[in-house]
């Protein structure tokens with residue numbers, strides 16, 4: 001830190017209160033949170049806040065009497081002499097590593113030449129890793145080195161007046177007046193320690209931030225022997241060409257491909273080459289993993305399927321651990337393995353353990369991306385644990401009561417938004433976006449924020465959790481206040497423009513529900529745009545005709561002209577207002593559409609019953625549903641036809657409910673009304689739409705089966721046909737995603753969700769020792785209906801399906817024979833038994849329980 005004195009910078013060390021003042025100041029804050037945006041001049045008092053390269057003079061000074069000691073004086077690390085970046089990459093630490101094997105590096109023997117090409121400074125750095133205002137990826141290394149030299153020389157000149165430090169000790173060891181004062185510089189840490197610290201950071205941070213701090217740090221980060229798997233995984237994820245090639249060549253060279261039945265066993269073999277530090281004792285690793293509950297299975301499987309990986313001591317621990325990761329029931333099994341490795345210290349460093357996990361994660365990810373039928377869960381379990389490791393809580397003594405913030409959240413919190421900034425946060429559901437925004441607003445009490453939500457329920461919830469400087473509102477209410485309020489008294493505001501409404505204002509020749517649907521969609525597209533008037537670009541490119549077949553309107557301009565002529569004069573006023581209005585009302589039974597369900601039920605009754613029966617029945621409140629009572633409209637069937645033609649999913653769902661519960665509808669509707677609670681807090685159950693649940697959390701969520709239907713599991717799809725995931729709209733996928741991510745503790749899934757999970761290889765199969773299963777029942781038969789294969793002891797492991805409890809039924813699960821395992825999870829079956837044996841068994845097609853409509857359609861074909 002410096003203070004300006006007679007035009008010349010004098011460097012002196014700040015006390016704690018001065019540091020506090022500096023941190024509170026704007027420049028100080030920016031220097032800490034956004035060091036790369038701060039560009040201070042030589043004379044600026046805050047210059048030097050960023051980490052910088054130690055200079056020759058300061059290093060010399062550190063040896064003197066009464067001067068601060070180097071941290072190496074307190075840590076006994078052999079071979080560390082200097083960490084000076086000016087001495088190039090050949091530090092004694094490196095020499096030591098060259099003698100030894102690099103920690104946690106798995107490279108097939110022929111690839112060892114990599115050690116030669118150490119100067120690839122741009123390895124892993126691509127432009128897309130940086131923000132637009134980050135001009136780093138293109139800077140030539142040479143130029144950067146020159147710049148660095150100039151800066152260093154300047155700093156040396158300026159450092160004539162460095163004050164001697166009063167305490168002879170560094171950092172935590174140096175205590176003065178009961179107060180700890182950091183006195184060392186991170187640059188003075190031995191490279192070995194620096195590497196250990198960096199190993200805890202996510203690869204993204206290493207590339208984006210650490211490598212840009214100084215030449216020395218960049219050299220450490222770019223060293224091909226430093227965390228090779230963590231960096232490879234990161235680059236592979238970013239689809240960097242070199243990384244893609246590298247991973248592909250590993251897969252190709254080791255017969256890890258789709259066509260090879262033994263690809264999983266080949267992957268385990270490859271893991272046996274995992275390169276580790278010479279200081280790691282493989283026997284110790286094996287001894288420590290023996291404590292894991294999956295070890296017995298892994299050992300039995302390796303002895304049976306890859307006996308060459310076993311010696312007198314037992315199986316090679318690297319493939320054994322990879323197999324345990326594959327057989328893991330969930331994240332907990334992986335965490336247990338990490339805990340065992342850490343406790344015994346057999347892999348020495350956290351970096352060593354994470355390198356092993358990154359290696360397995362990279363291979364599993366690459367296998368999935370190369371169409372090898374492996375479960376996504378295997379990769380997910382490992383990735384999740386690695387994420388937890390990178391976001392580990394601080395040691396007990398340093399913890400406070402605040403919620404822990406992840407690296408990603410911290411990066412967002414550090415970013416100061418300027419006027420011209422558009423910041424986009426992309427994250428999965430429930431990963432803490434809202435929590436981060438709450439903290440962001442709390443940290444910037446002097447700023448005012450507007451939080452816009454889609455639903456009122458979300459806006460209300462936000463109002464409760466955000467601080468006072470955030471105004472929470474729905475987009476619709478904001479638009480209403482700006483525009484809609486002007487039309488309020490005209491009673492023309494509507495929250496839902498229906499195809500039906502449009503159909504009646506279209507003149508003869510242009511009418512019909514299909515046309516009305518195109519017109520409605522065109523209007524919706526226009527309202528969702530920033531355009532001032534309707535144009536051909538708003539007409540949908542594709543729509544379904546009355547037979548449900550796709551059609552492509554050819555004359556967009558004509559459609560628009562017709563629209564303008566016909567609609568503009570008659571209903572424009574209403575429609576433009578719709579854009580600014582929205583559905584208001586709390587979550588409550590009145591919003592479930594129970595009235596409409598009753599109306600539909602009345603419409604469903606035979607005409608004579610409707611006309612002659614109890615007068616109450618005659619009452620159809622909804623004018624739209626009532627209009628279908630007219631002969632020409634076709635009653636209930638006519639309405640169903642309309643719902644199909646107009647693709648009105650909401651109406652279709654209501655019609656399905658009425659058809660399903662038929663006679664019970666009046667009784668059920670009454671019961672719901674009778675038991676309804678005004679406040680959600682008093683309710684046992686909250687019924688609601690996914691739209692209304694967006695952004696909210698619930699302990700238990702029951703998903704109903706009114707999303708798209710997936711008729712059966714992946715391995716049966718070919719037999720059924722008629723389902724193509726590409727035909728399901730993004731909106732439908734998004735809705736289902738929101739629905740299943742609302743649960744905090746338990747989620748009741750549907751058959752469709754269970755079927756969708758099979759697309760990711762998740763069949764809920766778990767392994768067990770066959771001997772254990774047979775000891776309970778020696779004549780065990782495959783649990784798949786229709787399959788009569790026996791479970792025999794020739795396969796040491798067996799797979800069983802976990803029981804699944806749906807809301808209305810239970811799938812008891814049970815053990816599967818080898819061929820049924822292969823049908824579902826492909827190469828995992830060959831971990832249990834050789835392909836010839838699996839294929840010699842009788843193959844049984846599972847009986848598929850199809851939804852009634854699909855079954856009827858198939859029976860007609």
Ligand SMILES: Nc1ncnc2c1ncn2[C@@H]1O[C@H](COP(=O)(O)OP(=O)(O)OP(=O)(O)O)[C@@H](O)[C@H]1O
Pocket residue numbers: 403404405406409427428429430431432433434435436694695696697741
């Ligand atoms: N760093 C964290 N550590 C532990 N829990 C966290 C962390 N950040 C958020 N959470 C918790 O995770 C849950 C989901 O957080 P939040 O609602 O902020 O996620 P979200 O991304 O906004 O969710 P969605 O988009 O699905 O509505 C909350 O219960 C929150 O308390």
